[in-house]
Amino acid sequence: MTTKADLIKKEKLDRQIMALRVAKEFQDCNVVNLGIGIPGLAANFVPAGREVIFHSENGVLGFGEITLPGEGDLDLVNAGGQTVKVAPGMSFFGHDESFVMVRGGHIDISVMGAYQVSEKGDLANHFLPDRQIGTIGGAMDLACGAKKVIIAMNHTTKDGGYRIVKKCSYPVTANKCVKLIVTDIAVIEVTKKGLVLKEVAPGWTPEDVQVLTEPKLVVDPKCHEIELM
Amino acid sequence: MPLNKIVTSFDEAVADINDGAVIMVGGFGTVVSTPSCLLEALDRKGVKNLTTVSNSTGFGADVWRMAGAPFPEDMDILVRNMRIKKAIVAAPVSALFVNNFEKLLRAGKVEIEMVPQGTLAERIRAAKAGIGGFYVQVGVGTTVEEGKEKKIIDGREYILELPIKADFALIHAYKGDRWGNLVYRGTSRTFNPTMAGAAKVTIAEVDEIVELGALDPEAIVTPGIYVDRVVARPKEAPKMEGKTTDAEAKESRKKYEADLKKAQRKRGDR
Secondary structure, X not given: OOOHHHHHHOOOXXXXXXXXXXXXXXXXXXXXXXXXXXXXXXXXXXXXXXXXXXXXXXXXXXXXXXOOOOOOOOOOEOOOOOEEOOOOOOEEOOHHHHHHHHHOOOOOEEEEOOOEEEOOOOEEOOEEOOOOEEOOOOHHHHHHHOOEEEEEOOOXXXXXXXXXXXXXXOOOOEOOOEEEEEOOOEEEEEEOOEEEEXXXXXXXXXXXXXXXXXXXXXXXXXXXXXXXX | OOOOOEOOOHHHHOOOOOOOOEEEXXXXXXXXXXXXXXHHHHHHHOOOOEEEEEEEOOOOHXXXXXXXXXXXXXXXHHHHOOOEEEEEEEEOOEOOEOOHHXXXXXXXXXXXXXXXXXXXXXXXHHHHHOOOOEEEOOOOOOHHHOOOOEEEEOOEEEEEEOOOOEEEEEEEEEEEOOOOOEEOOHHHOXXXXXXXXXXXXXXXXXXXXXXOOOOOXXXXXXXXXXXOEEEEOOOOOOOOOOOOOHHHHHHHHHHHHHHHHHHHHHOOOO
């Protein structure tokens, strides 16, 4: 029997692979907002043949790839402050309009990081636990307004603490908003029946994932190894 | 007499902003969309007890100098010089960097009202539009709803958000004319067009003042009626006059990168 301590040390997916898995969720013609960190990396992995329009809170739709450091124009950045490339069809707008798009349900997918997600899909991602301080930014608006909220995060804290929890202990960003959780060991769907384990990382079993997850997982009969292509 | 909103110096532009004023400051996270020269002038004036309304509270000029921004001052200049009594803000601290605002907050030297970014934009827009308030779902079930009126609309719960009233809005635009018509560049609109006209007095810092008629009417983002004063940045960025030596800037950048790595390690990023 593998112990929890073994599982904490066991090899997991890296950030790029997690981003690649997230990007598989982008359907043709989706409008997608990517948060900072792992979500942002997903911009590089849009599945071939699909046209995806990226939205950024600072007032841009349809921007191109992230430039190499030092090569971009400071007046053309994503919400994380990274310079991006000009792309055909791109448009600019102010902050009020940008959040009209968010609240008004015009954004198909929001991908964000999180500290905790509850079994009901409650999201806690605006409180920085290591600093005991909060910063809301656009997280509450996106969590409320986007049609589908996907969370990309490590499955546990560094020392193996649960991040997928029965009830969030950190201040909540929005309730019942998360639809899909992509972690470094699993893909989990939030449903009315509870958390459904859909995919596991290579070398991981549903039992392993359960050990590192506080609420009881419903294992999908079709649960399989994460497919990246 | 022809309408002329152009003022010739930043000091003149902010001359009537006094202690205790409520000021909106345009921009987002990066410095290029920020009215840097107006903030510098306000700091020079030595005002105290400001209430500021802005997206974030600044990273500090050293970070932006290293990034190559010709006008590197952001909200941090008001923070580090203790000019702020209360900040109404969406992103007060950075997930990756301990800024001066966080230090003041921990020391109990500044008050804060944290507002979701879209709600902040809409509360500013409401002031500009003469709207008495609006209902949103954002913040329901969180600390943001505390003390706010709730209403069920179509079976869903909403909270009432009120306009933010301010004395001055300091904004940055790319080009402006003597009527106050403004255009912006790229992603540097951010809160600037939102705040234009939302305060009693709107002061626009522009990269360049152009002749009336030079701006394409189809392209004007902020019509001049929202703007009271227009002031141009110097053609060339001022020399830093030894304010920060390169060595200091490098040191600060090194510390920033070290902080960044530390934060990433703590978050368990790999």
